[in-house]
Amino acid sequence: MATEGRPIPSVWTRPRPQRREQPALSREQIVAAALELLDAEGIDALSMRKLGTRLNAGATSMYTHVANKDELLELVVDEVYGEIELPVPDDPADWQDAMSRCARSLRAAFLRHPWAVSVLGETGLAYLGPNVLRLMESLLAVLEDGGLELAAAEQAVHTVIAYVVGVSTSESATLRTLARSGRTQAEWAESLLPAAEEATRAYPRLHRIYAERREQDTRAVRDDDFTVGLECVLQGVAQRFASGTGR
């Protein structure tokens, strides 16, 4: 039935299936591509089909390397934890400084990947990812070397991380709505703050806050706010747990 030498677009004109031309798929590739896609277009844009397309693969081809979408998300989140600078104190006694640097690094990672916190909210803290484990262990090590009991160190780490996650939740939600609106931060503030001032008419304190925020809600201010809060938390934790070594 097939007439040789004449490529007619029919069932018989095979388009050379030729599998295995790419070096196949791997979990690492998939996770990396997902991270790229998430960073570029956000959490709502991540679909298995789009991810497949980006990998020159079919929609369901990833399922041999990853159980399901949730598991993929856990893997990607752990990848984010991998970006965080491990705490290395110059002076073992000054664990506050090391924790502070680590907390800043964590927040910075969450702000670089604003989709991450929404995954945290759904999947939990991915406790068993290798990068999370590495980070936690070295934090505990720093605090133990600083003189804390292990239980105290765990408590301290949890408290500080909870603070960072909480701040990042709020901040990256803001970043996401901002990115989605396509406006600059200034334009957005200009369009929202009047509404906020209106909505808070019955609440004098909030009203004053929003009124004063008009030229004030910049990146630098938010950085400072985070720093202040972080210092409070570290100070509180230190006083509670450090055996006389709090600054």
Place this chain on the structure above:
Amino acid sequence: MATEGRPIPSVWTRPRPQRREQPALSREQIVAAALELLDAEGIDALSMRKLGTRLNAGATSMYTHVANKDELLELVVDEVYGEIELPVPDDPADWQDAMSRCARSLRAAFLRHPWAVSVLGETGLAYLGPNVLRLMESLLAVLEDGGLELAAAEQAVHTVIAYVVGVSTSESATLRTLARSGRTQAEWAESLLPAAEEATRAYPRLHRIYAERREQDTRAVRDDDFTVGLECVLQGVAQRFASGTGR
């Protein structure tokens, strides 16, 4: 074509459309039903269709009262904030106690509605919801009455709330996976902790923690952990901002 008096099941046998028998739909009803559904079956089970069915309504009938699903979620989250006990200090100087009670109430609400934090992660803190505004304003009032500057009060509130949100993120993620698995907390621990001990073989401190947690990770322990962290945060905030009135 229609033969009178004989109800034949056909296009012609009209089933008495009879609209307006129910007192119609309202935004309050919709939000309440959504909250019920979320509490009963979790965030993944909330679809506009299911919600419509629960309200004896069509799938798209809610869209006259609510712009879209995201807006509905914001409304529901604000409803959750409405459950929180407003801070009322016995002694104006003892704002720490009032804030502590409020923070506990906030965490309790998040634990009653574990889906809420995953909405927080996507929609932000719903800053302009009336219940959020009311809560924030009264927190600010308590701190101002306690002697703090407004800016300091705002900083303090943000810090404490960030801590609570962070803790709740982790805790409600745990609650959700637990609920989804259908097992009790003890069974779950029994099945997970060996895996955790295995995974942390290379990390002695984490290993010790998971080993000791085996009979220890109860509700009461988590409550205590939260309390300790909260005390740290409050203490740190107080020392930073209170003009000599910290306990």
Place this chain on the structure above:
DNA sequence: ACGTTCACCGTACGGTGTGCGCAATCCGTA
């Protein structure tokens, strides 16, 4: 009595995650 408004519904569209079975390639063994 009539036109307008409004709440609601059915339908439809373009998307989603993923189970399943087929095909093709790779690898260990004979």
Place this chain on the structure above:
DNA sequence: TACGGATTGCGCACACCGTACGGTGAACGT
């Protein structure tokens, strides 16, 4: 070298999603 499983990727299909759109009947102002 031949062959037979195991592994990997793909196409298809299913059930479900959010929601745009146009129609429909009831309520209401005139």
